[in-house]
Amino acid sequence: MTQRKVRVLIAKPGLDGHDRGAKVIARALRDAGMEVIYTGLRQTPEMIAEAALQENVDVLGLSILSGAHNALVPAVMEKLLEYGLDDVRVFVGGIIPQKDIPRLLDKGVSAVYGPGTNTQIVVADIKDSLHPQSN
Amino acid sequence: MPQIDPDAIRQGDRLNLSRALTAVENGTPEGQKLESALFPYSGHAHLIGMTGAPGTGKSTLVNQLVKLLRQTNDENPAPKIAIIAVDPTSPFTGGALLGDRIRMQALAGDKGVFIRSMASRGTLGGIAQNTAAFATILDSAGFDIILVETIGAGQAEVEISRLAHTVVVVDAPGLGDGIQAIKAGILEIADILVVNKADRPGADNTANTLQAMLEMGQNSQGKLFTLGKHLRDDLPGEAFYVPIEQPGWKTPILKTIASEGKGVEGLINAIQCHRSFLVTSCLWEQKETQRLRYALEALIKDKLVHRWQQNLDEDKFESVIADLIQRKISPIDAASELM
């Protein structure tokens, strides 16, 4: 039995110690049939890119509650490029002020989700962006 | 998607390696081609299985083990190590949460270590269908040691004993009395037994129980009897067989505290001893032969089923099913009818 599965890395960069949101989204994606790798707290951009490389994920979800997204997200995006992972789709979840969103999208982030986003929206977005025709 | 280059994989390119693993995992034609191209370059790595009930500390122990193995000294360059961490796929959703990596953060910055999480995708037996193929690819990429952490169902995880040269079974106090272990067939597959969480009460008890269980099985399992051919001087020209007792492998029981890195050196020693034992007793080669034979048989079965399905007459199949339901034909005769 062989088939293609969407592989997702859920990572928490930075120093905040709350991973409830990350776990909720990880579970929702699992329940939608995806293979979700969770790496735990306090990941550096380098560690995240390294894990994304080794796990060959299609999607990377960054959960950031610390407010340091303007520094962390570009640092992660840069590392992904350095590792040749420019085809990985990146989304950011957490407390991101409206005014910062354009800048993140500009850096190559596909979507930004605020607190309370329905997880089904994230699931649908991922499926649409990866397999517009099937799956 | 750019093509995956097998030569780049052999030269240690990790992006090509990682993409190859996905192709192999998904059973794509490209994955099969890569496996064929790389197979001749495999066969060097020491495959180590880490198995045992959920939560006994397998991932934590792998983390410590690899951290220590990667410490270089001047005589020995550190081995390159790959870890395949298998977790279960949910039978209901087809999805999986792969969490073993959380415990392996200490290895994050080390470019000589490659960690890959793998979902079981419905395969029973503790590893995934393509775990062996993963090992082939990683082996050809030059990893000296490949550690496979199984799902940890606590059930007889025979598949890992077919794949790995050395099987480490991780137990912990408070998981029942060892009868469970023997029922689950865990002792038969263990080359090394670890009682982890030795900081917890009951660790000595667990170790003693396992020891007693091992000794009970010892007469039939622990010694290898070989028949040696001996010519005796006083009986010229007459050859006869005398059984010679050869010391076999005696499964050691080790206590560790993985969360504090205690006892890990002893585990490394035991693993290295087991490797030497396999090589000097020629069991290494024998295991390889058995594994490849088994893999070949499994592939042939798959192919035969596939061919049968392709040539299947759907209408005939439905009518035989109908006869079966009405008890006009037995399942065995129905199968013969359809072959």
Ligand SMILES: Nc1nc2c(ncn2[C@@H]2O[C@H](COP(=O)(O)OP(=O)(O)OP(=O)(O)O)[C@@H](O)[C@H]2O)c(=O)[nH]1
């Ligand atoms: N007290 C104590 N706890 C430990 C020890 N080793 C691991 N743990 C803890 O046991 C829990 C499970 O450890 P893991 O390494 O995830 O166990 P595992 O066998 O890989 O678990 P699964 O992969 O889910 O089957 C964690 O909370 C560890 O911190 C130990 O030696 N002593």
Ligand SMILES: [Mg+2]
């Ligand atoms: Mg584990």
